[in-house]
Amino acid sequence: MEIIPGIYQFKLPLPIPNAPDVNVYLIQGDRGWLLVDVGWDTQEAFDALDKQLKEIGLDFKDIAQIVVTHIHPDHYGLAGKVKQLFQAQLTLHQIEKDLIETRYIKVDHLLQEVADWLRTNGTPEDELPSLQRASLGVIEYVTPTLPELTVSGGEVISTGLFNFEVLWTPGHFPGHICLYEREKRILISGDHILPLTTSNVGIHPQSGSSPLDGYLNSLTKLKELDVDLVLPAHEYPFRELRQRIEELFQHHREREAAIVDLIRDKPKTAYQTATEIPWLADSGGATWQSLSPLNKRLAVGETLSHLESLRGKGEVHKTHQENVFFYRYSK
Numbered sequence: 349m350e351i352i353p354g355i356y357q358f359k360l361p362l363p364i365p366n367a368p369d370v371n372v373y374l375i376q377g378d379r380g381w382l383l384v385d386v387g388w389d390t391q392e393a394f395d396a397l398d399k400q401l402k403e404i405g406l407d408f409k410d411i412a413q414i415v416v417t418h419i420h421p422d423h424y425g426l427a428g429k430v431k432q433l434f435q436a437q438l439t440l441h442q443i444e445k446d447l448i449e450t451r452y453i454k455v456d457h458l459l460q461e462v463a464d465w466l467r468t469n470g471t472p473e474d475e476l477p478s479l480q481r482a483s484l485g486v487i488e489y490v491t492p493t494l495p496e497l498t499v500s501g502g503e504v505i506s507t508g509l510f511n512f513e514v515l516w517t518p519g520h521f522p523g524h525i526c527l528y529e530r531e532k533r534i535l536i537s538g539d540h541i542l543p544l545t546t547s548n549v550g551i552h553p554q555s556g557s558s559p560l561d562g563y564l565n566s567l568t569k570l571k572e573l574d575v576d577l578v579l580p581a582h583e584y585p586f587r588e589l590r591q592r593i594e595e596l597f598q599h600h601r602e603r604e605a606a607i608v609d610l611i612r613d614k615p616k617t618a619y620q621t622a623t624e625i626p627w628l629a630d631s632g633g634a635t636w637q638s639l640s641p642l643n644k645r646l647a648v649g650e651t652l653s654h655l656e657s658l659r660g661k662g663e664v665h666k667t668h669q670e671n672v673f674f675y676r677y678s679k
């Protein structure tokens with residue numbers, strides 16, 4: 349679908365039931381096209397990309413550059429294959445590049461770190477293996493590859509017809525980037541801002557110490573931009589960037605207030621706190637037991653990102669008992 353002259357949105361299917369399609373954007377240039385995000389490495393995603401390229405009279409070899417907003421498998425998985433077959437140049441944030449090996453190539457160390465992290469945050473031993481291994485299956489949908497170019501924010505990626513400034517927007521993932529076409533007032537927002545879903549912002553072994561603060565700071569910066577059209581990596585393009593940012597701030601304020609209430613009288617672990625939060629409120633709510641192992645792990649990480657942000661503001665006190673961390677509101 350052509351969103352505006354020279355920018356096409358393609359939808360690629362995901363291999364996991366109930367997971368949302370990913371949007372990839374194809375941007376015209378005078379020296380080849382730019383593809384932003386690539387989809388999972390599955391035959392279905394490859395064929396869907398091929399078919400949609402052909403529909404607009406293009407071929408893979410017309411793609412000169414690929415920019416991946418972050419290395420989650422739905423954005424990065426297919427990059428290796430497309431690059432190998434058609435010699436496109438891949439660009440990633442430097443931080444993302446540094447995480448590729450531990451995340452997708454030598455995963456044993458990261459798996460051990462995830463187990464230690466779950467244990468010290470109060471996950472019961474009988475649940476630990478399923479939470480630890482919850483995302484291991486997605487590795488088969490990624491062909492790891494290193495970028496030709498790395499960025500850190502502030503660079504301009506040009507196609508000749510469009511000039512996108514690289515904005516470093518940590519939070520959902522530490523080296524996540526958005527792309528901003530200042531003159532045409534277009535923001536490609538990746539997973540940083542979606543129109544309906546609140547992006548996962550959680551602590552995990554690769555997240556850095558306070559991803560929530562990074563996320564909120566990145567949102568504050570984006571709020572200053574003059575934007576007419578937001579192109580997100582899931583769901584649909586939308587226009588009201590500032591309103592959506594306000595909704596996201598509100599969501600995090602409400603979540604923070606709920607967490608403060610839970611730890612006001614009694615110190616709790618992140619796991620214990622997470623089990624008492626009403627999750628998925630937007631879609632009718634879900635009990636803790638009904639969450640999938642992956643969603644439980646993400647929930648512990650999100651809870652912890654709030655606890656650590658509150659601790660950074662001096663409102664929460666952290667203690668430990670036999671290598672397990674407890675948090676208590678102490679303002």
Ligand SMILES: [Zn+2]
Pocket residue numbers: 418420520521539
């Ligand atoms: Zn993501």
Ligand SMILES: [Zn+2]
Pocket residue numbers: 370420422423539581582
């Ligand atoms: Zn995504």
